[in-house]
Amino acid sequence: MGWAIALHGGAGDIPYSLPPERRQPREEALRHCLQIGIKALNSKFTPLDVVELVVRELENIPHFNAGRGSVLTNKGTVEMEASIMDGKTMKCGAVSGLTTVVNAVSLARLVMENTPHIYLAFDGAEDFARQQGVETVDSSHFITPENIERLNQAKDANRVQIDYTQPIQNDTKNETEPPFANGDSQIGTVGCVAVDSNGNLASATSTGGLVNKMVGRIGDTPVIGAGTYANEFCAVSATGKGEAIIRGTVARDVAALMEFKGLSLKEAANIVVQERTPKGTVGLVAVSAAGEIAMPYNTTGMFRACATEDGYSEVAIWPDTKIE
């Protein structure tokens, strides 16, 4: 078997009517990041290095909800979080509450490799970033006009949203119902999973969180077993409504179904997404030690891309309509 890689730029209510000027830059970005991952795998980078590299790239692209382009808290600030896991060693690292660190996923890796801990957050994480000399910038660097707009609309609608640009038409205050698909673009968490030809697996996920979230709110992304997981069976990165992913221990469950029930990657991933989490809340990308790929979602769409060493590659947003 050869290597395999899959990445995502968020699952959610991405409307089919998404205009080309909102769709194309994201497709292009997914293609670009996929190429970076492919090149790295062909150059024999480890899966851990590959997922970090690809997620860094996704963080730097302002079209996705991570790093630059992160959605805003209810105070108009950015609080970024990320995690990374090495399936071979089961070592992991996570960070939350970052406001100046350009690449959260890289800081998560440093927590994993340079501290006796797994997870650092807020001021402590920012201090650590400075000790480690990682690149930091003024917090305004991460804020984009689109996200200011999203926040204003969310405040008008008085709702926490998984990234909407249009006001919510739905009157209901029920937070657990998936919102209507009426935004132009749906942007979400980013993530990447990879496996090399020896079956070594790794996963990384990064995000700005939920639009209009409470300051201090932590989602699934930095919670090992929820948004990110990798072991000897598979590597998984999830996206969607954080609260549902935490409750569903989504990333861990895919691996658990494979291990304890002997299911294939696709079967396990489908069960978790279609049967164990509410509709409209979750998507994930996963690769297995055998080089399989799964990218199920129970939302309208999920920005995603994948490739295998034998030359197959795919960039897609909705079901049944591959772009290439």
Added chain:
Amino acid sequence: MAGWAIAVHGGAGVDPNLPPQRQEEAKQLLTHCLNLGISALRSGASAVDVVELVVRQLETDPIFNSGRGSALTAKGTVEMEASIMDGTKRRCGAVSGVSTVKNPVSLARLVMEKSPHSYLAFAGAEEFARQQGVEVVDNEYFITPDNVGMLKLAKEANTIMFDYRIPTEKCAGLESPVKMNGLPISVYAPETVGCVVVDSEGRCAAATSTGGLMNKMSGRIGDSPLIGAGTYACEVCGVSCTGEGEAIIRGTLAREVAAVMEYKDLGLQEAVDFVIKHRLDEGFAGLIAVSNKGEVAYGFNCNGMFRGCATENGFMEVGIWE
């Protein structure tokens, strides 16, 4: 319908040289907490109410590492974290970096019930606490002289400590044969607290609370507030873990017990034994668990765990060692 069951813990990994008086104090507190829980269960309280009630008591008492009596960060301050999970719909709430809230487990419950989120931390959690009007105190309230002494020792040894309850004069020699996190247990005694309950309706719940590692980096989050790692509850069981946080996170320990019950059809004790045996590699940890069938179980792979358990049919046990 099976009866209720309850288990509490005050940490896995105990110094074999712990003075008898300290052992007694710990057992008395565990007994007291069990009785509080039992009393509530007999009055028909729900599992989630009982775990909160019991963990509040453990936080308030300075004996273990949670609430008052929490381990100190490298800065000499207290940063507490907790989580709670209601198995019925797998609702959950968690907080980290809490420094003035008297009962972190209750704040975690409010996150679950009164916020649109599952997990709040640091300044955001503190702000939410004030909005909710929970009881807040100065950070000094949580700091005990014992822990100030331990922090000093830890800094001298320049290492991380889980927690330590033994008076300073006893730990001059660090030659304890028992080790956790690579260092002598006399210097590393983790004492996170937790409670798991299945009520008379068969509903499971779990809650865990801690001050974390002695001399930890400010901002360090451990397993206790992480759903699936330190705490988990679903239809079939409720689990709370304690020990080396990093090992518990990597092993997604609490979720693991439930997963092998659900996916491998193991019974509660089998599941607990399996997880302790196979999911901890070099890590040291312990856990308590209840099932929706009214069973209670615990397991640990280190030297002792402060625990107590009871079931409706009259069984009750409080212990520290194997």
